[in-house]
Amino acid sequence: MLILSDVKAYDALVVGMGPAGATAAYQLSKAGLSVLGLDKATHPRYKVCGGGLSARIDHILEDDYKSVVEHTVYGIQFSYRGADPFCLDSSSPIAYMVMRDRFDHFLLEKAKRAGSEVHESEPVTSCRQLPDGIEVITDRGRYLAKVDRESVGLVSGQALLVGDAAHLIDPLFGEGIYYAVRSGQLAAESILNQAHDRRRSLADYEEAVRREIYEEFRVAARMASIVYSYPRLCHRLLSRYQSIVKLYYDVLRGRETYQTFYVRAKGMAKASAKELLLEAISLR
Ligand SMILES: Cc1cc2nc3c(=O)[nH]c(=O)nc-3n(C[C@H](O)[C@H](O)[C@H](O)COP(=O)(O)OP(=O)(O)OC[C@H]3O[C@@H](n4cnc5c(N)ncnc54)[C@H](O)[C@@H]3O)c2cc1C
Secondary structure, three states: OOOOOOEEEEOEEEEOOOHHHHHHHHHHHHOOOOEEEEOOOOOOOOOOOOOEEEHHHHHOOOHHHHHHEEEEEOEEEEEEOOEEEEEEEOOOOOEEEEOHHHHHHHHHHHHHHOOOEEEOOOOEEEEEEEOOEEEEEEOOOEEEEOHHHOEEOOOOOOEEOOHHHHOOOOOOOOOOHHHHHHHHHHHHHHHHHHHHOOOOOOHHHHHHHHHHHHHHHHHHHHHHHHHHHOHHHHHHHHHHOHHHHHHHHHHHOOOOOHHHHHHHHHHHHHOOHHHHHHHHHHHO
């Protein structure tokens, strides 16, 4: 029988070293906290994923991630049920393609270089809140996140959920990597703020996610309900009003938000409302 008597204490524990966890670990280590990252897999590990990063990732990752970019995307082909294709190219990147084994491994190694201790092939089996911190248990050991009873990636009132664990997936096209990285950064920011100023609270993280991500998802969900309810009409509309597609490319580049895009695209579409209505009737 395994006896887990020794408890190792860290300032922060990160459970899961995907893009969200590895980013949080990197930021926390860089700021001088002692961090343990635990992952059930051994990296580089295969991950089922399209590997598409919208170019807005350039605003939040340091440039060295480009070393693991396989392709840069300058245009998209749109078709409806494989027919009526049209392409719209752009002079600057709108997305990057990565292989998740290389990309995630890159982020994990970066966290390690910043000082994070990382245990791979060590799944977390349980965790609980103790008076002096959050305890995490694996089949190899017991760990305690001692600073302000905080942990990242665990379900607890004192812990922060990031990335997929927090359901941060764009409702329009299922993009999750950008939001995993961003939420990892926001979580680290919130933990560091509280470590420096006891009056700050972890609720800051929720507020930042609400402001920066949920507000965007609210609009993206509205757009998704239109696109997936009327795909044929949307395809026709986009092939005719390619300025709307170009505007969407600016969302991918982080120059527009979903919120500003929606307002402007609605304005463009309204200008041809009568034509659109006839189009919709003919497609019913
Ligand atoms: C088919 C498919 C295609 C997708 N395509 C895209 C795309 O093109 N672009 C895009 O942006 N997003 C895409 N996504 C979404 C994207 O994969 C996720 O949003 C992203 O991986 C979230 O990152 P994460 O760090 O939150 O989680 P993950 O990348 O899933 O990392 C979680 C980590 O936690 C570890 N772990 C899990 N349980 C434990 C445990 N008990 N103990 C220790 N470690 C544990 C895992 O081993 C893993 O390494 C796609 C998803 C799917 C399913």
